[in-house]
Amino acid sequence: GMPGPITRLLACSKQQFDAYPASSLKMGPTFVHPNYAYNYNNESSGSYNKPAAVMHWIKESPPAEEFVLFIDADMLLRGAIDPVALGARRGLVLSEDASYLNTGIRAKLPQQYIAEELAPLAKSAGWWHIFHRDDLATIAPRWLHWCGAIRGDPRRYWRTLGADGAPVRGPREGGGEWVSKDISLGDSYVSRGEAPWIAEMYGYVLAAAEARIPTQLKHGVVQYSDFGRAAPYAEGGPAIIHYGLHCHVESYHFTKYDYPAFDIASCGGHFFRPPSKPSPRQALCAETVTLLNRALCSFYREQCPRDSPAAAAACPPAQLEGEWCANDKEDCAEKAKRGECSQRDVRAACVQSCTGCCGDSHPNCLNWAISGECTKNAGFMKGACALSCGHCSPPPPPQRSGAEGEAPPSRASAATAANGHGGDAGEGVAAAGRGGAARGRGGRER
Numbered sequence: 239g240m241p242g243p244i245t246r247l248l249a250c251s252k253q254q255f256d257a258y259p260a261s262s263l264k265m266g267p268t269f270v271h272p273n274y275a276y277n278y279n280n281e282s283s284g285s286y287n288k289p290a291a292v293m294h295w296i297k298e299s300p301p302a303e304e305f306v307l308f309i310d311a312d313m314l315l316r317g318a319i320d321p322v323a324l325g326a327r328r329g330l331v332l333s334e335d336a337s338y339l340n341t342g343i344r345a346k347l348p349q350q351y352i353a354e355e356l357a358p359l360a361k362s363a364g365w366w367h368i369f370h371r372d373d374l375a376t377i378a379p380r381w382l383h384w385c386g387a388i389r390g391d392p393r394r395y396w397r398t399l400g401a402d403g404a405p406v407r408g409p410r411e412g413g414g415e416w417v418s419k420d421i422s423l424g425d426s427y428v429s430r431g432e433a434p435w436i437a438e439m440y441g442y443v444l445a446a447a448e449a450r451i452p453t454q455l456k457h458g459v460v461q462y463s464d465f466g467r468a469a470p471y472a473e474g475g476p477a478i479i480h481y482g483l484h485c486h487v488e489s490y491h492f493t494k495y496d497y498p499a500f501d502i503a504s505c506g507g508h509f510f511r512p513p514s515k516p517s518p519r520q521a522l523c524a525e526t527v528t529l530l531n532r533a534l535c536s537f538y539r540e541q542c543p544r545d546s547p548a549a550a551a552a553c554p555p556a557q558l559e560g561e562w563c564a565n566d567k568e569d570c571a572e573k574a575k576r577g578e579c580s581q582r583d584v585r586a587a588c589v590q591s592c593t594g595c596c597g598d599s600h601p602n603c604l605n606w607a608i609s610g611e612c613t614k615n616a617g618f619m620k621g622a623c624a625l626s627c628g629h630c631s632p633p634p635p636p637q638r639s640g641a642e643g644e645a646p647p648s649r650a651s652a653a654t655a656a657n658g659h660g661g662d663a664g665e666g667v668a669a670a671g672r673g674g675a676a677r678g679r680g681g682r683e684r
Contacts, residue, residue, distance in 0.1 A: 241318065243303075244266060245266075246265065247271065247295060249284075259503045265503075274287050275287060283435075286382065297378075300371060305322075307319055307321065310366075313366070313479065316471040316475070316478065329452075331373060331451060333365070334365045335455040338436075340424065342421060345423075351394070359453075361446070363442060363446070363453045367442070373451050377442070380444070387441075395420065397419050405417075460478035461476040461479065463480065463522050487513040488586060489566045491601075497604070505546035505549070507538060507547035511527075511554075511604065512557060515558075562589065564597050565590045565599055566587040567588060570590065597630060600622055
């Protein structure tokens with residue numbers, strides 16, 4: 239239901255593009271741009287690719303559509319987003335309130351880079367943005383500039399000590415003042431003295447303020463997959479799911495970080511384990527896995543060769559009936575030997591060890607299978623990871639996309655799922671229409 243086309247943004251060096259599978263380029267409309275992960279600051283960070291992607295795209299392949307919805311590749315669209323209904327217009331950007339950016343804004347990080355008079359326009363915007371195309375053309379180059387400026391000189395926000403051990407004070411060469419104490423950035427993952435991943439987010443904050451283009455913050459348009467109070471989309475719930483972290487359905491755990499080698503274009507026919515019936519607080523996590531599996535099913539049926547493992551793979555059910563023969567913990571075998579399977583939590587987390595069923599004895603089995611270990615290390619994998627390697631019979635019950643009264647995956651969801659991974663080459667998703675365009679990139683997000 240998303241109005242307008244969807245475009246994937248792909249960051250590739252020439253060498254990466256030459257080695258990129260041709261089948262992967264057929265996932266959908268793709269715009270390829272230079273990879274800024276290795277960049278003018280002589281550092282390696284995929285964070286540069288988010289502003290670089292839209293900078294190149296808006297200049298080299300500008301959309302006919304008036305508005306652009308820019309999202310990350312590890313996001314799923316639950317329904318249509320209408321920029322006009324949300325209040326989008328030229329001269330105003332819409333975005334989510336990424337409240338942790340307020341830590342740096344209140345500590346006057348913007349004033350280290352832009353004039354004091356512009357600081358009130360610095361807003362804690364992140365995750366998704368809706369731009370008028372003209373505003374994006376103005377903001378994007380400076381977004382990249384400020385991302386690089388923040389990453390390139392951490393001394394602008396970390397206190398610097400002189401030879402005498404005292405903080406350096408006074409004006410800095412090149413402008414600004416040495417900070418007498420650290421400026422807290424709101425990034426709990428960064429180490430002191432290092433550039434934060436969210437420098438890219440602050441880059442947007444500075445670029446929009448510098449351009450004197452205000453940002454209107456929204457709340458609840460996006461939620462992480464572990465959000466426990468998400469209503470269905472039709473009942474006013476979030477329109478976007480961000481699966482950037484971890485989520486659980488009982489003992490079942492899902493995170494994209496477990497599958498760094500997942501390449502759907504290899505047509506291996508792998509799916510994520512379907513969750514059991516979730517509690518209301520776990521519903522968004524279950525929905526995330528279901529949408530990804532539907533997207534994978536659609537891709538395998540439409541894009542993979544008929545003789546590939548994917549073409550013959552049975553698509554998993556949306557909700558698991560009964561038990562999945564797998565261990566969710568590494569110590570399941572030891573617990574089973576100790577006779578702990580009578581404990582409810584052990585039994586739920588250690589189905590394979592407690593029942594002896596044909597399945598996966600280690601929680602990393604699917605990732606190993608995705609990495610090709612079923613062939614490379616066939617002897618071990620057949621015994622330890624029989625389910626993920628396809629040695630168990632019967633397979634999970636088939637459920638093709640659109641069957642049994644279920645709607646097929648939306649183009650937006652399928653494209654996002656197909657490209658939702660990081661790596662040296664950044665990948666992402668985009669959509670455009672009078673209603674807007676979605677853009678994204680792979681890599682770490684919070």
